[in-house]
Amino acid sequence: MLKCLVVLALFVQAFGLEIPEYAPYQKHLTSGAIFDQFDYDSLKSSPWVPSSATKFDEGRREVVAYNGEWGIETSKKVKGYANDRGLVMKSQAAHYAIARKLDEPFDNTGNDLVFQYEIKLENDLSCGGTYVKLLSLQADYLKFNSDTPYQVMFGPDKCGSQNMVHFIIKRVNPHTGVAEEKHLRTAPMSKGGVLSSLYTLIIKKNQDFEIRINGEVAKAGNLVTSTSLLRPPLNPPREIEDPNDKKPFGWDERLTIPDPNAEKPDNYELNHVWTQIPDVRAEKPEDWDESKPKLVRAEDSQVPDYWDEEEDGEWIAPLVPNPECENISGCGPWEPPLVDNPHYIGPWASPRIDNPDYQGEWKPRTIPNPEYYNDERPSDLEPIGAIAFELWSMDSNVMFDNVYLGHLIKEAEQIGNETWRPKYELEHVYREANRPKLRNEPVPPPPDFQDLLFADPEESTLSQFLNFIRMASKRQYLEFSDFIFEFVMDPVPTVLESPVRFVIYCSISVVVLSVIFGTWAVLMFVLFNKSEEPSLQEEKPETEVQYVPKIEELSDHEIETVTASESTSSAVHQENNTTKRK
Incomplete structure (x- = not known):
């Protein structure tokens, strides 16, 4: 059933639907049991009545x-x-003070007492109480306060440490x-947080007791045989x-005494008494x-007015430093500093020996306790007339729910399993689904070598x-960065x-820098x-255009003259070549 509720809650949160609707616990209770789920439209329509009394605040x-x-x-x-x-x-x-008067007095004579209720701290709890009192029987509880008699007080109390x-x-x-x-000497700690918590007190007719928190036993013992359980003890000493x-x-x-025969x-x-001695190297000043x-x-001293020589005797002037010694090193007998x-070495102590006259530690004799009594059945409480809360709290929005008072442990367990437990699971899912994200939420660590070895088999x-x-x-990069940081520091x-x-990193750095x-x-x-080639190509056409020779027409006389000169040049050229061959 719980798994189904959890799955349902996850589905609800995922699709933004309404949370599961509350359904009251409708199973039949045993005779004398009280179970309150607070199914009321308002406080006025409920049997819970706030107190109109006052109290003395000790603080x-x-x-x-x-x-x-x-x-x-x-x-x-x-x-x-x-x-x-x-x-x-x-x-x-x-x-705060509020009480619910029971329709019939709750009598626990010869029975087990089981009290159970839920606490929900919507704003958590910094300082305050959330305990319950089972009040003694009386006519009404309109003036219920801290002095109203009760039989049992049970529940959390937290303030600071x-x-x-x-x-x-x-x-x-x-x-x-x-x-x-009778207070529990060593009390368990309460549960904190904003989820509902279930507190159960069981006092059995064999005088065993249990305190359970969320169904787990936090403290247990026997009220009669465990003499150090309560403060003061349930029964005074005999x-x-x-x-x-x-x-x-x-x-x-x-037990021991100094040895009287020790020398x-x-x-x-010199070794054990004198902490200081005269300085043997000191010399008396010459003056x-x-x-x-x-x-x-x-x-110059005078007799005071109050001095009476008959009662006080002859007046004697007080001693003062000798004025004749002011300009010299000193007067009177000289002693080295x-x-x-x-x-x-330190004080000497005589060695200790056993005391031959030792008589032992003295203790006063014991006598029968005139105040002794034996409460063999503390579970047989006086009739209980009301369930009440009388509290001080610094925090608001503290909720109580599913209050049960009866005789059967199994009945309380069944109620807790069908009311508190599924609600606790739903609250847990709701909180996780609506938990605000942290501003600096930690980043999950990168996968390591083991993660790669056992990776998804479908991955290539x-x-x-x-x-x-x-x-x-x-x-390797992280190791290199760490090394550089340490090297700089x-x-x-x-x-x-x-x-x-160091050598490897230097070599790698040289290679990398060389490549770069x-x-x-x-x-x-x-x-x-690439940027220089276009300029050369652009200048070339300008050069060709600039040095083109101009062709002119020659006269007949100029043509004969040019032809004669070319013939003479050719003859000289041939003569030179012949001379070179020779």
């Missing part, structure tokens, strides 16, 4: 009213079922007739120390006058190989620590050659 040292506003409403934030109502504390920093689940049971002292609070008994005079409780070591004073006193009587004793081998190459390259230790890596600069030079050469 503020004044009388205050229960001014916290109650309401019966649905969840506003992390939702489970739609239209699932609960009893809500709506105010901040307020005192204090976080506990209270369990207090009240039992009447037969000698005084006063009900005393015997107590006699308050009139006193330790006898001369009672020796010393002091040699040079005892020191030992014949004159260091202090003299004040000559003190210096630290280089031979001083070539794709896996390329991913492997990409990861290996990225890893502290170059010498970095090179000494990894000389081989070589490629750049080739590109520059090609670009510049």
Whole structure:
């Protein structure tokens, strides 16, 4: 059933539909059981009545009213079922008190007591209580306050570092007739968060008890046999120390004593007594006058008015520094100054031996406790007349729901499994689906070599190989970046620590830079050659046009003259060639 609800919730969140509708628990309850799901239209139409009383606030040292506003409403934030109502504390920093009077008194004589309820902290809880009181039977609870008698107090209480689940049971002292609070000495911690939490208290007729949180046992024990479980103990001790008994005079409780026969070591004073000794290297100043006193009587002193020689005796002038010694090093007997004793070891203590007169630790004798009584059945509570909340809370929107009081553990478990558990699962899904994204949400780590080995079998081998190459390259790049950073910060230790890596990185850097600069030079050469060729081609036609010879007509006399000169040139040319051959 739970799996179906979770799948349904996921479907609902995915398609933006309404959340599952709340359906009340309709199974028949056993006789005497009370189960409240807060299926009321409003607080006025419910059996829950806020208190009109006041209380003395010990922290503020004044009388205050229960001014916290109650309401019966649905969840506003992390939702489970739609239209699932609960009893809500709506105010901040307020005192609350509300009670539901039972139709019939709840009698637990000879039975198990099972109390269970849900708590939902929509704004979490910084400081406040969410515990319940099972009130003693009385006519009405309109003036219910912190002084109203109760039988059991159970539930969370948190403020700052204090976080506990209270369990207090009240039992009447037969000698005084006063009900005393028995607190659980070591209480479990409460559950935090904004999801609904289920708290269950079980007191069995064999005096075993359990505290369960979300169905798991958080604390258990026996109220009678576990003598250190409650504070103060459920039953006082049978015997107590006699308050009139006193330790006898001369009672020796010393286990060991100094050895009276031990002898002091040699040079005892020098090594163990004197912390300072006279300076043997000091010399008396030459102007020191030992014949004159260091202090003299004040000559100008007068007898005070209050002085009575008959009662106080003869007046004696006070001593003052000798004025004749002001301009010299000093007067009176000269003594060398003190210096630290280089031979001083520390105080000497005599070795200790067993005390032959040791009589043991004295304890007063015990006598029967006149206040002793034996409460063998603390589970047999007085009749319970109401279920109530009397709280202080700094936070608002604290919701209570599915309050159960009965005798059967299985019935409470069934109610929790069919009401709280599926609602908790739905709230969890709702919260995860509506969780706000973090501004700096962490990025998932890249896949490692193991991820590639166990990759999706449908992925091609070539794709896996390329991913492997990409990861290996990225890893080498990161290692290179780390090495460069360390080299910049502290170059010498970095090179000494990894000389081989330094040489490899230098070689690779030289090769890469050579390739880059070589490629750049080739590109520059090609670009510049292409830019020069068009200019040469453009100048060539201009040169040909500029030097074209001009053809002119010659006269007959000029033609004969040119022909005679060409003949003479030809004859000379042949004669030269003949001379070269010879």
